[in-house]
Amino acid sequence: MAKKDTYEMTLAFAGICQAAHLAQQLARHGRCPEAAYHCSLRSLTHPLNGTGGALAFFGGDEAALRFGVETVIAVLNTPAQKGALADITRYSLGMIGLERKVTKNTQAMSDLEQRLRQLDRQLQHFGIDSSTLASSTASIYTDIVSPLGPRIQITGEQAILQNSLVQSRVRAVLLTGVRSAMLWQQCGGGRLQLLFSRGKMVEMAKLILSGLPHVDA
Template sequence: MARNYFDITLALAGICQSARLVQLLTHQRQCDEQPLRASLQSLLDLNPPSVCAVYGDNPTHLRIGLEALQAVLNASSRERISAELTRYTLGLMVLERKLNGNYGAQEALSRRINALHRQLGHFDLLSDTLISAMASIYVDIISPLGPRIQVTGASAILQNTQIQAKVRAVLLAGIRSAALWQQVGGGRLQLMFDSNRLFKEAKQILTYS
């Protein structure tokens, strides 16, 4: 069956967007609200009609993810930012595979995500309450699966509890995109053998969105 590279690229960009948001938060203490909201919102729709629907039916919501994906796929890039992006992206893929093999963790994750839906009736998605709840899900369910993703950045920023919560919430969103990527036919070998195809697809999506 032919692969749908549009869907594969979007889901992969979702992973990369989480990786890039982690970078921005840990190095600059902040990130734009729109991509953060788009990534965290993706956690809440577990039965979407399409991959694009997971990200608000608008590929522009994944702009920084598509740009980050191009940086990861660009073999000529040797900048530290690209190496860090790649490490976070691959780390999320590994954790998603661990989650996929652990039925108990999947059940617990589903219950906790459903609880988020109830909280959304009282709090905004980007409120400290919701972000803390997402961070707790990551700590309780994802982190024990190992290996843990070693987050780097400015030490003063890394010690900030609000930044820690946002980073964990964003990493949880990255796990969601990694699961979606697998569901639509994604695989790590594509990063080596189909990198040119993925790069061109990301560029085309950016151009026409």
């Protein structure tokens, strides 16, 4: 596999992993890293076949995908997974599975594209953190993606998951993961790559991280 192909595929998979990790954080803590959340939501309005490749899909900034790239390494580099990491892997595979359902359904794809255009217009009037935008994004997932099943069972704190805003944000990030899975397929990704190219993707993820500005804890 060419280095450029591995780079594109790793970024796309980072989008999926980022969405899964955001969902896990929201379900367990009611909050998540803001920069990663903003990056994932904004990717919904970028065309899948636009210029600039996978990086442009995520706003043209590798640093905005740091959370996802770090998660790629954790997911692909840990053979025996338990707890939070196992949940993130399950969510990621669930979104990849849902992407196949949506892509094969012509009506669902048409409806999704139309609703995302409406979402783009809403972004002109509402902030990226607004409950209105989260609700609108969540409704796209609920109306179009989720009915195609199988549904992704999110585990977390019951009291937190009963919060309507948290529910909306979880569904919103799941939608971003499904769309990142569309990009992943477009870049040549698939289950075979997860089996046979995971080492190359981990190496690429580490290379991407090494080039990002250092963040003090």
